[in-house]
Amino acid sequence: MSKIGVIGAGKWGSALAFALGQENEVYITSRTPRDVENFVSLEEILKLEYLVIAIPAQQISSWLEDNFVFNNQKILVAAKGIEATTGRFLNDIYKPYVPDENIAFLSGPSFAAEVIKSLPTALVINSHNENLSAKFATFFPPFIKTYTSTDVMGAEVAGAYKNVIAIAAGICEGLGLGKNAAASLISRGLVEMQRFGYVYGAKEESFVGLSGAGDLFLTASSTMSRNFRVGLGIAQGKSQKEILKELGEVAEGIGTTYALNKIAKNKDLYLPIATEVYKMLEGEDPHISLKNFLSN
Numbered sequence: 001m002s003k004i005g006v007i008g009a010g011k012w013g014s015a016l017a018f019a020l021g022q023e024n025e026v027y028i029t030s031r032t033p034r035d036v037e038n039f040v041s042l043e044e045i046l047k048l049e050y051l052v053i054a055i056p057a058q059q060i061s062s063w064l065e066d067n068f069v070f071n072n073q074k075i076l077v078a079a080k081g082i083e084a085t086t087g088r089f090l091n092d093i094y095k096p097y098v099p100d101e102n103i104a105f106l107s108g109p110s111f112a113a114e115v116i117k118s119l120p121t122a123l124v125i126n127s128h129n130e131n132l133s134a135k136f137a138t139f140f141p142p143f144i145k146t147y148t149s150t151d152v153m154g155a156e157v158a159g160a161y162k163n164v165i166a167i168a169a170g171i172c173e174g175l176g177l178g179k180n181a182a183a184s185l186i187s188r189g190l191v192e193m194q195r196f197g198y199v200y201g202a203k204e205e206s207f208v209g210l211s212g213a214g215d216l217f218l219t220a221s222s223t224m225s226r227n228f229r230v231g232l233g234i235a236q237g238k239s240q241k242e243i244l245k246e247l248g249e250v251a252e253g254i255g256t257t258y259a260l261n262k263i264a265k266n267k268d269l270y271l272p273i274a275t276e277v278y279k280m281l282e283g284e285d286p287h288i289s290l291k292n293f294l295s296n
Ligand SMILES: NC(=O)C1=CN([C@@H]2O[C@H](COP(=O)(O)OP(=O)(O)OC[C@H]3O[C@@H](n4cnc5c(N)ncnc54)[C@H](O)[C@@H]3O)[C@@H](O)[C@H]2O)C=CC1
Pocket: 008, 009, 010, 011, 012, 013, 030, 031, 032, 054, 055, 056, 057, 059, 063, 078, 079, 080, 081, 110, 111, 112, 113, 248, 249, 250, 252
């Protein structure tokens, strides 16, 4: 039994605390105190050797700057996203605070709502330090099947990009464009994220496996996904503000779309679906944008 601290008591942090708590002593903290079991202060959590950080990608940079004190902790990053304002990946953001050998990134198809019901789930733990991935893998209960990989970049790109494709898939569904269109969007999305990942040295295996295809199929085909629901809102002509208010939770695909747009311009990359999603988030009529994109 190990002591593990979870930082961030949103949907995913809470579900991971539940899962890891099956066979370990788990503590949880968040910026607003909560009446949940084993809730402790951030100061207490930071003293633990193993930490799971479930703070969204858009907030993590300022959170680390304001709160984090490195004390040789081993970190498992649970967020999926690229920073909108800078286009930085999570592994870049963490770099000044945590050495590579102390950090791992979680990926794979995993709705928190199902993990919290102990439904069978498969996850990938990605780290340059194989011993660390193997160690984190031992913390998960039997209903979670764990795999390990050293392809940090592949996991990061896939986990972040699939949220953008899920927004597009939600729009496709909301506009009633049909299953043929949805399948073409999802498969073209997989190719797009893979091509993008290769620019950063990501490996093919992450895209054809759980981190890529697995998480993309899950998120881009279900109203359980917040990002998919953002797409449904766009199809209904709602504003971004309205959609986020109704959602009341994080939808990383929005920030990631802005990040991808920035990266595409800087590096002169062709990211057709991400570019269409960007235009629609910026107010372009989805009836014109997505329909044209999916037709000749
Ligand atoms: N919910 C899910 O099924 C899954 C979520 N994820 C990822 O996990 C991350 C977190 O998502 P959820 O927990 O679902 O979102 P959520 O919207 O349920 O919760 C977000 C949490 O982050 C905290 N937070 C936000 N800004 C903060 C700040 N500046 N400082 C400290 N804490 C802050 C909030 O208090 C809240 O507890 C996202 O990157 C998401 O993509 C990954 C896999 C599954």
